[in-house]
Amino acid sequence: MHVAAAESVPGGASLSMQGARFLRECTRGLAEPGQFGSLAQSAERSSKQNRQIIASIPYFQSWREQAHQIKRYALANLDKLLAEFERNITARGATVLYAQNAQEANEHLLRIVRQHGVRTVVKAKSMVSEEMEMNHVLEAVGVRAIETDLGEFLVQLAGQRPIHVVTPALHLSATDVGRLFQEKLGEPFTQEHATLTQIARKHLRRQFLQADLGISGVNFAIADTGTICLVENEGNQGLSTCCPKVHVALMGVEKVIPSIRHLPVFLNLLGRSGTGQKLTTYTHLIHGSTPGQKLYVIILDNGRTEVLRDPKAWSALFCIRCGACLNACPVYRRVGGWAYGWVYPGPIGAILTPHLVGLEQAGKLPFASSLCGACGEVCPVKIDIPHQLVHLRHRAVQEPSPVRCWLERLVWRMWAWAMCHPWMYRVSMRLARLGARLARFLPWHPGPLGAWTRGRELPEPPPGPDFHTWWKKHAHELKTFPADLPPESPSS
Amino acid sequence: MAERFAGGTWDRVVGQPEKGRIGWFSRWREIRPEAPAGCARWSEGTAQRAERPKTVRTGIDGLAGPFKAQSKEGVMNRSFDQAGSVQTIVSARGSGKGRNGLPAPSGEKAGGRTPSGGQPGSASGKPSESSLGLEAAREGLGTEGVNWSAPAQKREYPVYEPGEPVALFVPCYIDEFYPQIAQATAELLTWLQVPVEFPSRQTCCGQPAFNSGYWREACKVVHYFCETFASYRWIVCPSGSCAAMCRVFFGHVDPDPRIVEIGRRVFELTEFLVECMGVRDVGARFPHKVTLHIGCHTRRELGVVQPPLELLRYVEGLQYVELPNVEECCGFGGTFSVKMPGTSIAMGQTKVENIIRSGAEVVVSPDISCLMHVGGILRRHPQGRNIRCMHIAELLVAEE
Ligand code: SF4
Numbered sequence: 001m002h003v004a005a006a007e008s009v010p011g012g013a014s015l016s017m018q019g020a021r022f023l024r025e026c027t028r029g030l031a032e033p034g035q036f037g038s039l040a041q042s043a044e045r046s047s048k049q050n051r052q053i054i055a056s057i058p059y060f061q062s063w064r065e066q067a068h069q070i071k072r073y074a075l076a077n078l079d080k081l082l083a084e085f086e087r088n089i090t091a092r093g094a095t096v097l098y099a100q101n102a103q104e105a106n107e108h109l110l111r112i113v114r115q116h117g118v119r120t121v122v123k124a125k126s127m128v129s130e131e132m133e134m135n136h137v138l139e140a141v142g143v144r145a146i147e148t149d150l151g152e153f154l155v156q157l158a159g160q161r162p163i164h165v166v167t168p169a170l171h172l173s174a175t176d177v178g179r180l181f182q183e184k185l186g187e188p189f190t191q192e193h194a195t196l197t198q199i200a201r202k203h204l205r206r207q208f209l210q211a212d213l214g215i216s217g218v219n220f221a222i223a224d225t226g227t228i229c230l231v232e233n234e235g236n237q238g239l240s241t242c243c244p245k246v247h248v249a250l251m252g253v254e255k256v257i258p259s260i261r262h263l264p265v266f267l268n269l270l271g272r273s274g275t276g277q278k279l280t281t282y283t284h285l286i287h288g289s290t291p292g293q294k295l296y297v298i299i300l301d302n303g304r305t306e307v308l309r310d311p312k313a314w315s316a317l318f319c320i321r322c323g324a325c326l327n328a329c330p331v332y333r334r335v336g337g338w339a340y341g342w343v344y345p346g347p348i349g350a351i352l353t354p355h356l357v358g359l360e361q362a363g364k365l366p367f368a369s370s371l372c373g374a375c376g377e378v379c380p381v382k383i384d385i386p387h388q389l390v391h392l393r394h395r396a397v398q399e400p401s402p403v404r405c406w407l408e409r410l411v412w413r414m415w416a417w418a419m420c421h422p423w424m425y426r427v428s429m430r431l432a433r434l435g436a437r438l439a440r441f442l443p444w445h446p447g448p449l450g451a452w453t454r455g456r457e458l459p460e461p462p463p464g465p466d467f468h469t470w471w472k473k474h475a476h477e478l479k480t481f482p483a484d485l486p487p488e489s490p491s492s
Numbered sequence: 493m494a495e496r497f498a499g500g501t502w503d504r505v506v507g508q509p510e511k512g513r514i515g516w517f518s519r520w521r522e523i524r525p526e527a528p529a530g531c532a533r534w535s536e537g538t539a540q541r542a543e544r545p546k547t548v549r550t551g552i553d554g555l556a557g558p559f560k561a562q563s564k565e566g567v568m569n570r571s572f573d574q575a576g577s578v579q580t581i582v583s584a585r586g587s588g589k590g591r592n593g594l595p596a597p598s599g600e601k602a603g604g605r606t607p608s609g610g611q612p613g614s615a616s617g618k619p620s621e622s623s624l625g626l627e628a629a630r631e632g633l634g635t636e637g638v639n640w641s642a643p644a645q646k647r648e649y650p651v652y653e654p655g656e657p658v659a660l661f662v663p664c665y666i667d668e669f670y671p672q673i674a675q676a677t678a679e680l681l682t683w684l685q686v687p688v689e690f691p692s693r694q695t696c697c698g699q700p701a702f703n704s705g706y707w708r709e710a711c712k713v714v715h716y717f718c719e720t721f722a723s724y725r726w727i728v729c730p731s732g733s734c735a736a737m738c739r740v741f742f743g744h745v746d747p748d749p750r751i752v753e754i755g756r757r758v759f760e761l762t763e764f765l766v767e768c769m770g771v772r773d774v775g776a777r778f779p780h781k782v783t784l785h786i787g788c789h790t791r792r793e794l795g796v797v798q799p800p801l802e803l804l805r806y807v808e809g810l811q812y813v814e815l816p817n818v819e820e821c822c823g824f825g826g827t828f829s830v831k832m833p834g835t836s837i838a839m840g841q842t843k844v845e846n847i848i849r850s851g852a853e854v855v856v857s858p859d860i861s862c863l864m865h866v867g868g869i870l871r872r873h874p875q876g877r878n879i880r881c882m883h884i885a886e887l888l889v890a891e892e
Contacts, residue, residue: 033838044817330821334838368832370825370839371703373792386792390744393705403705412701416709419664420716425695429668436669448830455837456868459669467667467674471690474675478682 033334039163039171040333047327049276050378057272063265068382070262071318074223074254075308081223081256082299088226092288094295102132105300109134109248112296113143116246118212124230124237125149126217127165127321128250128300130343131356134215145215146207148236150200157184163337165344166274166323171336204236214240218251218297219320220266224259227287228297231270231280238282246294249286253304254317266320269380273324303356312391316351318381325375325385331368340365347375351388354396363401366392426468433461649767652726657687659724661758663734664696670860676885677730677761683889684771693720699737702745703826711745718742718754726768727758730885732790732859733826735760740793760790761885762858766799772806776888779809783852784884785843785866787859788821800858800884807887816846824865840869844876854880856887 054060074081086096099105121138123129123145138145147156151168155161157180162168172180174191181187187199216237220229228249230237241247257263271277289295308314326332326346337345341362342353350369354362366389375385396403418424436458439445445453452458464470658681662674681688698713721727729735735758742755765771784804790796804812823829823839843866847855857863863881870876
């Protein structure tokens with residue numbers, strides 16, 4: 001199926017997986033901080049809160065380890081568990097459809113739409129639907145898809161893309177929202193949170209009752225009971241899944257967990273890491289279709305099983321989309337979610353997008369990190385994001401990708417050669433020192449040098465000799481602490 | 493329905509998935525044997541692949557509530573009131589009274605040697621796999637514990653015996669741009685009766701190429717490093733990120749156990765002093781207002797948070813001020829600083845604002861690379877111009 005052509009406007013409404021240029025152009029924003037109003041503060045606040053929660057629960061680290069092991073087991077036995085999940089949920093009236101890529105999933109969806117004569121769709125939050133670009137596909141066949149998650153509703157109104165996986169409208173302040181409602185819905189301007197919520201509620205409630213089809217994501221698919229678990233705070237998922245006659249649940253293959261016994265640990269982690277709640281306001285467990293209603297589960301692969309081929313990278317699939325790594329990431333807070341070019345922003349996007357979309361397009365993403373490790377520290381399923389980033393960098397410079405460059409490789413080759421020969425090391429370090437001295441007198445600084453001096457002073461090499469030389473001359477002059485006193489307490 | 497909830501289905505061995513229906517999985521089935529092997533990383537253990545488990549026992553107790561975790565040291569019971577916060581558990585070491593504006597951790601006696609075994613009560617207990625019914629899975633997949641845990645997780649350190657020779661590894665940029673740090677390190681260690689040696693063949697640890705993705709080039713340098721330092725039991729380096737490269741990432745570049753083993757002998761200066769030697773008071777005097785920035789590799793890859801604080805605690809006349817948002821990255825990140833300059837500088841500026849807000853006269857760090865970047869921004873900042881940047885070794889030998 002052909003999907004609408006890409007617009008490379010940052011935050012523009014449409015982007016296409018098929019568009020070959022989109023990521024290269026979108027990710028230009030990674031190098032420069034953007035202006036996103038309240039994004040940085042909000043993310044930082046959530047991150048601080050998250051840290052406090054982690055610190056206040058002594059067994060949080062054990063939960064993380066458990067969750068990691070459960071996911072590990074689930075992914076290693078994916079075929080069995082998916083078959084089990086399918087068997088158990090089909091036994092209670094659901095229909096399970098497998099899709100190898102986004103296009104197949106869209107075809108499944110359109111077949112359902114045609115079969116049930118659907119005109120309007122209410123959609124709860126689902127990252128997979130973003131991957132499928134479902135809204136555009138439905139639009140193309142004349143079906144109206146309405147986002148019912150408040151944040152998604154706002155970004156849909158504003159014609160933007162979600163900026164965060166959990167809180168899609170994190171960058172909009174109450175004033176922005178008031179203005180948006182005034183402009184798009186013709187409501188009187190207000191900044192009050194309660195009134196704004198009422199307005200959104202008024203507009204959305206009508207849609208739930210009219211809609212023919214409800215679409216939701218899946219947070220956890222439980223194999224042994226054949227259950228779909230959905231968590232939410234607004235009640236819109238409950239309405240989207242119950243009100244319309246047909247419910248379509250979209251999930252990636254990696255969402256399956258072995259047993260309902262394993263669910264509590266994930267619920268504990270997800271609420272706390274995502275929004276700082278002990279438990280989300282609503283937790284839905286859907287065991288099958290209600291009599292008189294239809295339930296379809298579309299299970300999407302879209303490159304995920306390919307990730308399992310790479311033993312260093314497959315834990316990227318453990319992600320439960322809590323968004324903690326985004327909040328913790330100092331780079332994400334500066335550049336915003338759109339700079340990452342695709343559905344998944346932040347550190348998780350930097351390790352997942354290159355796998356799902358391909359390094360040819362997303363090869364630059366793993367470089368958008370200072371490797372500070374804040375993401376790996378907070379991830380509730382212990383994905384070693386920082387190590388995966390370097391692993392992907394390694395792959396990006398070897399495989400066809402926008403960062404592969406023969407000149408750079410040559411430079412590193414020469415560097416490696418110099419570093420393996422002490423005399424060459426001496427010469428090159430001398431040159432570096434000389435360069436740093438002279439650079440101050442240059443009228444302009446080319447390349448990386450210019451990038452450094454844009455906001456920083458160059459380090460000043462000291463007048464004295466380097467350490468190698470100093471050591472040769474002065475090593476014998478070093479003083480030892482008088483041996484008759486124990487070294488532990490020299491000051492006493 | 494009821495049986496389903498009792499976990500009946502889970503015990504049954506699930507057969508082959510129907511072909512055709514999810515046919516493309518067959519492709520994946522063939523590759524599965526490798527899939528689990530390298531998932532866990534930074535625990536350098538090599539994963540072995542055994543037969544896949546046929547059945548898995550379930551039975552879960554205590555997922556919520558006071559958690560019963562089984563660790564190597566034995567069973568520990570922990571609940572909220574016993575443990576307090578993670579922060580208090582992990583900082584429960586060191587001296588008795590608060591000094592220099594540093595909070596007083598309770599526990600061991602002042603200045604004593606840290607027993608390398610330590611209490612089992614670290615921030616993360618091993619989970620009770622038995623209660624999860626996943627031990628079979630673990631067996632099958634050969635997993636090692638995954639170590640992305642709390643920053644101040646307690647690690648075990650070998651004990652340095654007096655008189656053992658120590659090789660000094662001076663990273664390239666310190667050698668050329670900050671030789672005074674290497675001098676201070678040598679002075680300090682010699683003063684503490686450590687026989688310091690300096691293999692003059694040494695060059696670099698390979699980190700710049702490794703972080704840029706050029707692992708093949710990095711590998712050559714890593715091999716050269718290992719050749720140079722192969723004969724030393726102790727290697728001390730006054731830079732946390734280079735020590736992290738050696739200790740954590742050598743295994744990524746070349747999983748050869750000999751390489752990994754040499755990498756593990758590398759210690760960051762402050763952790764060597766405090767954890768391996770058990771030294772806290774080096775007799776330094778530095779009557780200034782000081783704040784501490786710990787580089788992210790030092791903090792998170794090596795888990796070194798307490799040692800520099802311990803050393804500062806015993807510096808005479810020093811007034812320690814806490815840096816707001818201390819754990820946030822300064823934005824240096826090696827080549828990141830020139831590849832994404834705008835973002836890097838923006839992060840550095842936030843750090844600089846926090847430093848100014850803390851009111852410190854001196855910023856000290858075990859990582860001079862961060863301070864090269866932060867100091868560069870400080871020097872352009874109207875209020876930050878007079879704030880000095882120092883490596884912790886310089887501070888410990890300073891005569892002021
Ligand atoms: S990678 Fe970890 S922290 Fe980030 S969204 Fe996924 S589960 Fe959450």
